[in-house]
Amino acid sequence: MTRPAQPDFAVLGGGLCGRLVAWRLAGLGHRVALYERGDAAGSQAAAWVAAAMLAPLAEAASAELLITRLGASSLDSWPQVLAELPEPVFFQRNGTLVVWHHADRTEAPLFERRVRSNAPPELLDGGFVTLAAAQLGAAEPALAGRFNQGWLLPREGQLDNRQVLAALAAGLAQRGVETHWNTAVDDRALPSAHITIDCRGLGAKSVLPTLRGIRGEVARVHAPGIKLTRPVRLLHPRYPLYIAPKQDDLYVIGATEVEGEDMSPVSVRSALELLSAAFSVHPGFGEARILELNSQCRPTLPDHRPALLWDGAQTLRVNGLYRHGYMIVPEVADEAVRFAAALLDGRIGDADAFADWQRGARWSELFQLDSAREPA
Numbered sequence: 570m571t572r573p574a575q576p577d578f579a580v581l582g583g584g585l586c587g588r589l590v591a592w593r594l595a596g597l598g599h600r601v602a603l604y605e606r607g608d609a610a611g612s613q614a615a616a617w618v619a620a621a622m623l624a625p626l627a628e629a630a631s632a633e634l635l636i637t638r639l640g641a642s643s644l645d646s647w648p649q650v651l652a653e654l655p656e657p658v659f660f661q662r663n664g665t666l667v668v669w670h671h672a673d674r675t676e677a678p679l680f681e682r683r684v685r686s687n688a689p690p691e692l693l694d695g696g697f698v699t700l701a702a703a704q705l706g707a708a709e710p711a712l713a714g715r716f717n718q719g720w721l722l723p724r725e726g727q728l729d730n731r732q733v734l735a736a737l738a739a740g741l742a743q744r745g746v747e748t749h750w751n752t753a754v755d756d757r758a759l760p761s762a763h764i765t766i767d768c769r770g771l772g773a774k775s776v777l778p779t780l781r782g783i784r785g786e787v788a789r790v791h792a793p794g795i796k797l798t799r800p801v802r803l804l805h806p807r808y809p810l811y812i813a814p815k816q817d818d819l820y821v822i823g824a825t826e827v828e829g830e831d832m833s834p835v836s837v838r839s840a841l842e843l844l845s846a847a848f849s850v851h852p853g854f855g856e857a858r859i860l861e862l863n864s865q866c867r868p869t870l871p872d873h874r875p876a877l878l879w880d881g882a883q884t885l886r887v888n889g890l891y892r893h894g895y896m897i898v899p900e901v902a903d904e905a906v907r908f909a910a911a912l913l914d915g916r917i918g919d920a921d922a923f924a925d926w927q928r929g930a931r932w933s934e935l936f937q938l939d940s941a942r943e944p945a
C-alpha cells in the first residue's frame with residue numbers, strides 16, 4: 570500500500586488566523602491539513618471569546634498607524650471573504666458610538682488626541698463626527714437623553730465571531746482541507762508537510778518565548794428591548810469598555826485588559842465592572858440575562874504588532890494579533906498566504922530572496938527572518 574503524499578501545507582492551530590489561512594490556501598488549489606487542539610467550533614481559541622469589533626479608528630486611541638492601516642484595509646476586505654463562505658455571518662458596518670459619563674469627562678480629550686495622532690488621515694476625514702446630545706439621541710435612539718455629547722465613527726464595523734469560526738470550518742470542509750480537530754500538535758513531532766504554518770496563538774509560546782498573553786474578560790448577555798444599533802464604547806479611566814450588539818438581542822460586553830496568562834474564570838471585580846458599565850449606559854441591562862462570563866488571553870508580541878516570522882527553512886509563524894485579530898486578519902492572512910505559496914514553489918529559499926520579497930511586500934513591516942528563535 571502506498572502512503573498518501575504529504576500535504577503542501579500543515580497549518581498548526583485552527584483559531585481565527587489558522588482557519589482563514591488554510592481556507593485561502595485550499596482556495597488556491599493547494600493540499601492543506603489543519604491541526605487544532607480544540608473542537609471545530611473554535612472554543613479553545615481567543616477568537617471564541619472576542620467581541621469581533623472592526624474598529625480601526627476607535628483602536629487608534631491605543632494602536633499605532635500600522636495597525637490602524639491594516640484594520641482599515643481589512644474592513645474593506647471582510648465582505649468579500651464572507652461572501653465566499655458557505656454559511657451566513659452577521660456583519661455590520663454601522664459605525665461605533667463613543668460616549669462618556671460626566672465624571673470621566675477628562676478621558677474625552679485624551680481619547681480624541683490619541684485617535685487624531687495615530688489614525689491615518691483618510692480614516693479621520695468624515696470618519697470622526699462630534700455629536701451633541703440631540704444628534705446622539707437621533708443617531709442611537711436607545712441612548713436619547715442619556716449623554717451630553719459623543720462621537721460617531723460612522724465607517725467602523727463588527728461581526729459575529731462564533732459565526733465566522735463556524736462558517737470557516739464549513740468552508741474548510743467544502744474546500745477539502747484535511748481537518749484534525751481535537752489534535753494538539755507537539756513541537757517534537759510536527760505533522761509531515763512541505764511547509765508548516767504555525768498559527769497557534771499563545772500555544773506557540775514554546776517556540777516564541779517573547780510571546781505573552783494579555784487576559785481579557787467579557788460578559789455575554791441577552792437583553793431584549795434595548796435595541797442598540799451599533800457598538801458603544803464607554804470611555805473609562807481603567808480600560809476601554811464596550812457593548813457590542815449582535816443578532817437576536819445578544820450583547821457582548823468587554824473587555825478587561827490584564828497582563829498575565831491567567832485563563833481562570835472571570836473575577837467578581839471584573840464582572841461587577843463590566844455589568845455596571847453596561848447598566849450605566851442603559852438601565853435596561855439591569856433586566857438582561859447573563860448567558861456567559863468568559864476569559865481568554867490575547868497572543869501578544871513585545872511590540873504589540875502582528876508578525877510573519879520565517880525560520881529560514883520550511884516554517885512560517887503568524888502570531889501577535891493581540892487585541893486586533895478580527896480587525897486585521899484579512900490583510901495578515903493574505904500576506905501569509907502569498908509568502909507561503911512562494912516558499913512552496915521555491916521563490917523564497919534564502920535570506921537574499923527573503924529581503925527581496927520583504928521589499929516588495931504590501932505590508933513589509935510584518936515580515937521577520939527568525940532563524941535565531943528556532944530551537945537547537
Ligand SMILES: Cc1cc2nc3c(=O)[nH]c(=O)nc-3n(C[C@H](O)[C@H](O)[C@H](O)COP(=O)(O)OP(=O)(O)OC[C@H]3O[C@@H](n4cnc5c(N)ncnc54)[C@H](O)[C@@H]3O)c2cc1C
Nearest residue numbers: 582584586606615616621622754770772785893894895896
Ligand atoms: C476578550 C477578548 C476580546 C477581543 N476582542 C476583539 C475585538 O473586538 N476585535 C478584534 O479584532 N480582536 C479581538 N480580540 C483579539 C482576537 O481574538 C485575537 O487577536 C485572535 O483570536 C488571534 O487569532 P489567532 O488565530 O492568532 O489565535 P487564536 O484565536 O487564539 O487561535 C489559536 C488556536 O491555536 C490552537 N492551538 C494552540 N496550541 C495548539 C497546539 N499545540 N496544537 C494545536 N492547536 C493549538 C488553539 O486551540 C486556538 O484555537 C479579542 C480577544 C479577547 C481575548
